[in-house]
Amino acid sequence: MLSRTEASQILVKYGAEARWVEHCIAVAAMADYLAPLISRSYRIDTDFLWSTALLHDIGRCVTHGPVEHGVAGYNLMMELGHSEEAYVCASHILFGLRADEAADFGLPRESFVPCRTEEILVTLIDYLIEHDRPVTLTARFSSLRKRNADNEFFYSRLDRAEKAAIHFMDQISGSIGQSLEEVVLSHAIML
Numbered sequence: 620m621l622s623r624t625e626a627s628q629i630l631v632k633y634g635a636e637a638r639w640v641e642h643c644i645a646v647a648a649m650a651d652y653l654a655p656l657i658s659r660s661y662r663i664d665t666d667f668l669w670s671t672a673l674l675h676d677i678g679r680c681v682t683h684g685p686v687e688h689g690v691a692g693y694n695l696m697m698e699l700g701h702s703e704e705a706y707v708c709a710s711h712i713l714f715g716l717r718a719d720e721a722a723d724f725g726l727p728r729e730s731f732v733p734c735r736t737e738e739i740l741v742t743l744i745d746y747l748i749e750h751d752r753p754v755t756l757t758a759r760f761s762s763l764r765k766r767n768a769d770n771e772f773f774y775s776r777l778d779r780a781e782k783a784a785i786h787f788m789d790q791i792s793g794s795i796g797q798s799l800e801e802v803v804l805s806h807a808i809m810l
């Protein structure tokens with residue numbers, strides 16, 4: 620498992636000055652902000668949470684394809700020998716890919732679905748941050764639908780992804796005793 624320093628070095632090496640890096644930093648910052656609150660109800664590895672939040676979009680150094688950047692990130696992290704982080708690159712796409720979907724995009728024929736709490740949180744926080752600003756799930760999915768209207772595969776699975784996001788957000792909100800969405804929205808990220 621990567622240390623925070625190693626994860627940062629990978630982002631700097633492959634992301635350099637790219638604009639998408641700002642999103643990665645914002646998601647990681649939000650993960651760190653939420654970690655103490657969530658740790659009261661869930662056992663989480665805060666370093667793994669932060670590192671995977673930082674690297675979930677590392678595949679954008681290769682492509683911005685809505686599914687393809689997850690595949691590229693998976694391949695890159697596997698090449699670097701970091702299979703746990705690679706899994707998050709693939710599984711954050713659409714809140715998870717079935718084995719047949721994964722295989723269609725060149726991933727191993729196995730399901731890539733966020734299972735560990737950290738994996739679920741990275742995917743959820745990603746959906747609560749539009750570029751580097753907190754947004755509602757409704758706004759984020761509306762934006763995704765607008766931007767991907769011509770991508771039949773991706774667009775047709777956004778309903779499923781949104782349902783998963785709502786399910787996990789409700790579950791976590793119930794456990795921590797407050798709305799996760801409101802907590803995220805009330806926190807201004809200063810980059």
Ligand SMILES: [Fe+2]
Nearest residue numbers: 675676688711
């Ligand atoms: Fe992504």
